[in-house]
Amino acid sequence: MLWLDLGNTRLKYWLTDDIGQIVTHDAKQHLQAPAELLMGLTDRFERFAPDFIGISSVLGNELNAKVSETLSRLNIPFEFVHVDAAHPLMKSQYNDEQLGCDRWLQMLGAVDKKKRQCVIGCGTAVTIDLIDHAEHLGGYIFPSIYLQRESLFSGTKQITISNGTFDSVGQGMTTQDAVHRGILLSIVGAINEISHRHPNFEVIMTGGDAAIISQHVNRPVRLRDDLLLNGLARYFDHSK
Ligand SMILES: Nc1ncnc2c1ncn2[C@@H]1O[C@H](COP(=O)(O)OP(=O)(O)O)[C@@H](O)[C@H]1O
Ligand SMILES: CC(C)(COP(=O)(O)O)[C@@H](O)C(=O)NCCC(=O)O
Ligand SMILES: [K+]
DSSP, rough: EEEEEEESSSEEEEEETTSOOOEEEEEEEEEOOOOHHHHHHHHHHHHHSOOOEEEEESHHHHHHHHHHHHHTTTTTOEOOOOOOOTTEEEEOOOOOTSSOHHHHHHHHHHOOTTOEEEEEEEEEEEEEEEEEEEEEEEEEEEEOOHHHHHHHHHHHHSSOOOOOOOOSOOOOSHHHHHHHHHHHHHHHHHHHHHHHHHSSEEEESSSSTTHHHHHHOOOEEEOOHHHHHHHHHHHHEEHH
């Protein structure tokens, strides 16, 4: 099988064998041209001859149509995931026409009907979702640390583009530190507040910035990089 995750920043893919083991996987920035990036990967995909392609995309109809066009040339059946708020593994109270399919799949990949869970996706946007015994209660969406920094750079005169690091939530004494620490604190503080409000929820984090953010969270965090893949596998198992 070939599994694709088209996020706002990166395209991730996994090739898995008959028993679901990962044969190879990678993540690449697509620069809003995922179809062109896929075109460059088709040789690699053809060599593995997957019998099915399952796709998660949050890129919208126009880019999805281009992706479909590229994938059609492979002559391998493919299918995009559609959010199902009444899925047998997890019910959701969220507006299912709006819920991002990566968010939903990450939850589907994590959900455990015996637990209360808080699933945090740290991608282009940071998403925080609450699940109570396999019922999605809703959540929050924040701009990532990088999007927040860009908005300060573009919306102010005296804060100019700099390449600081997001490594502390202590107060800053320079503009660069104050910007990076303030932004990191906005996300970490929100996570700490939400986990304070929901003390019995297991905190699970995934996505490109999960490692940077999780270090400052004052609760034990389970880092999982397999959630979306797990969600895709669970989804296509149930839809056939
Ligand atoms: N090699 C990389 N290229 C781009 N972003 C990376 C890379 N490694 C880690 N990241 C981080 O991952 C984040 C994107 O995370 P990801 O989960 O791939 O997002 P999305 O699903 O929105 O595409 C970026 O904000 C960036 O900080
Ligand atoms: C919230 C998201 C932008 C996160 O995307 P990502 O950071 O993974 O690229 C995406 O799931 C999305 O576009 N969702 C639609 C809005 C919603 O979930 O309500
Ligand atoms: K958008």
